[in-house]
Amino acid sequence: xxxxxxxxxxxxxxxxxxxxxxxxxxxxxxxxxxxxxxxxxxxxxxxxxxxxxxxxxxxxxxxxxxxxxxxxxxxxxxxxxxxxxxxxxxxxxxxxxxxxxxxxxxxxxxxxxxxxxxxxxxxxxxxxxxxxxxxxxxxxxxxxxxxxxxxxxxxxxxxxxxxxxxxxxxxxxxxxxxxxxxxxxxxxxxxxxxxxxxxxxxxxxxxxxxxxxxxxxxxxxxxxxxxxxxxxxxxxxxxx
Amino acid sequence: xxxxxxxxxxxxxxxxxxxxxxxxxxxxxxxxxxxxxxxxxxxxxxxxxxxxxxxxxxxxxxxxxxxxxxxxxxxxxxxxxxxxxxxxxxxxxxxxxxxxxxxxxxxxxxxxxxxxxxxxxxxxxxxxxxxxxxxxxxxxxxxxxxxxxxxxxxxxxxxxxxxxxxxxxxxxxxxxxxxxxxxxxxxxxxxxxxxxxxxxxxx
Numbered sequence: 001x002x003x004x005x006x007x008x009x010x011x012x013x014x015x016x017x018x019x020x021x022x023x024x025x026x027x028x029x030x031x032x033x034x035x036x037x038x039x040x041x042x043x044x045x046x047x048x049x050x051x052x053x054x055x056x057x058x059x060x061x062x063x064x065x066x067x068x069x070x071x072x073x074x075x076x077x078x079x080x081x082x083x084x085x086x087x088x089x090x091x092x093x094x095x096x097x098x099x100x101x102x103x104x105x106x107x108x109x110x111x112x113x114x115x116x117x118x119x120x121x122x123x124x125x126x127x128x129x130x131x132x133x134x135x136x137x138x139x140x141x142x143x144x145x146x147x148x149x150x151x152x153x154x155x156x157x158x159x160x161x162x163x164x165x166x167x168x169x170x171x172x173x174x175x176x177x178x179x180x181x182x183x184x185x186x187x188x189x190x191x192x193x194x195x196x197x198x199x200x201x202x203x204x205x206x207x208x209x210x211x212x213x214x215x216x217x218x219x220x221x222x223x224x225x226x227x228x229x230x231x232x233x234x235x236x237x238x239x240x
Numbered sequence: 241x242x243x244x245x246x247x248x249x250x251x252x253x254x255x256x257x258x259x260x261x262x263x264x265x266x267x268x269x270x271x272x273x274x275x276x277x278x279x280x281x282x283x284x285x286x287x288x289x290x291x292x293x294x295x296x297x298x299x300x301x302x303x304x305x306x307x308x309x310x311x312x313x314x315x316x317x318x319x320x321x322x323x324x325x326x327x328x329x330x331x332x333x334x335x336x337x338x339x340x341x342x343x344x345x346x347x348x349x350x351x352x353x354x355x356x357x358x359x360x361x362x363x364x365x366x367x368x369x370x371x372x373x374x375x376x377x378x379x380x381x382x383x384x385x386x387x388x389x390x391x392x393x394x395x396x397x398x399x400x401x402x403x404x405x406x407x408x409x410x411x412x413x414x415x416x417x418x419x420x421x422x423x424x425x426x427x428x429x430x431x432x433x434x435x436x437x438x439x440x441x442x443x
Contacts, residue, residue, distance in 0.1 A: 049435060
């Protein structure tokens with residue numbers, strides 16, 4: 001194959017239209033051709049848009065089958081950079097990478113909490129999982145993060161459409177036994193509504209509506225909680 | 241203990257904010273988070289199932305392959321590299337490859353046994369346009385497809401929706417092999433440019 005001929009194979013390649021032998025040869029070329037790799041990524045992004053023409057709801061039972069099946073499927077470990085399975089690929093660092101990093105931080109937080117919950121009470125954890133998933137799945141779900149005074153991080157995922165939010169607290173410092181964390185939602189009139197207590201790290205759907213709420217607050221209170229927040233707050237995160 | 245009080249809460253300080261995307265859910269999935277995977281399933285399953293069924297036609301096989309695809313997404317989530325394209329693109333690439341592999345292995349089996357049975361009847365496709373943005377995107381893609389030349393569009397559609405190889409496409413359209421290869425590429429380039437150019441115009 002001459003060089004220009006190889007380059008035109010990006011089209012059939014992203015359409016999965018190369019016969020097997022040609023595909024294998026092209027993939028070998030791809031690993032060494034930065035130009036082709038970039039073009040493949042761009043053309044693939046365009047090609048997958050063709051799927052928008054044929055979207056269709058799968059039968060509901062399929063969802064249950066998949067969720068049941070993954071219980072028994074071990075996940076692959078990440079490919080280590082520079083390893084044999086990782087071809088040289090030009091990287092662009094942009095908004096996506098930043099988002100992904102942020103997501104990874106939340107990921108560690110979320111999964112840690114879920115694992116502990118599962119250990120304690122599998123069913124309750126599954127219920128919580130579904131509730132958290134339902135909020136995360138909302139197209140309008142937005143995440144906000146903020147540092148907690150003294151260490152740790154608070155993340156809130158809120159969906160106006162579902163009128164729900166999920167709070168993730170991670171790495172909080174340990175409190176004395178006679179103290180507790182208290183969670184608040186603050187409305188437009190700057191009134192704080194208590195939405196629960198926490199002994200430490202947690203992942204949970206917040207009780208109550210998010211409508212009209214402008215900020216999430218976290219305070220340290222005497223054991224049992226307080227009717228009004230003790231200031232200054234350990235964290236205060238604007239929701240909008 | 242919900243005694244509302246009026247307090248001078250200062251306006252929140254510098255939150256980092258962004259919509260939860262498919263990529264975020266995939267990153268969560270890679271850590272073994274089943275809740276995130278379940279949310280991701282709800283986002284992508286209609287695209288995956290619709291595409292697979294368009295290629296395979298047979299509903300039972302389509303469900304089977306869709307399930308394989310989603311399990312594959314779960315298994316290999318850690319292999320997704322955001323630098324190489326969107327999560328949605330990655331998942332649909334897996335779906336297309338698997339559906340096409342299935343079609344070709346069936347085809348090979350059929351050729352061997354010289355079965356000439358009638359093609360499965362065309363299925364009535366219920367178009368899912370559950371959100372306004374999905375519908376708008378579908379319309380935009382349709383418009384961009386219409387801007388291609390006849391040969392570009394037919395080459396791309398026969399390969400993408402029917403799972404034909406480029407020699408099969410050439411045969412079907414009575415065109416030369418290099419011509420079809422080139423039309424697939426320049427057709428996709430035009431599609432890419434069209435989609436990119438209209439994206440910023442706020443549909």
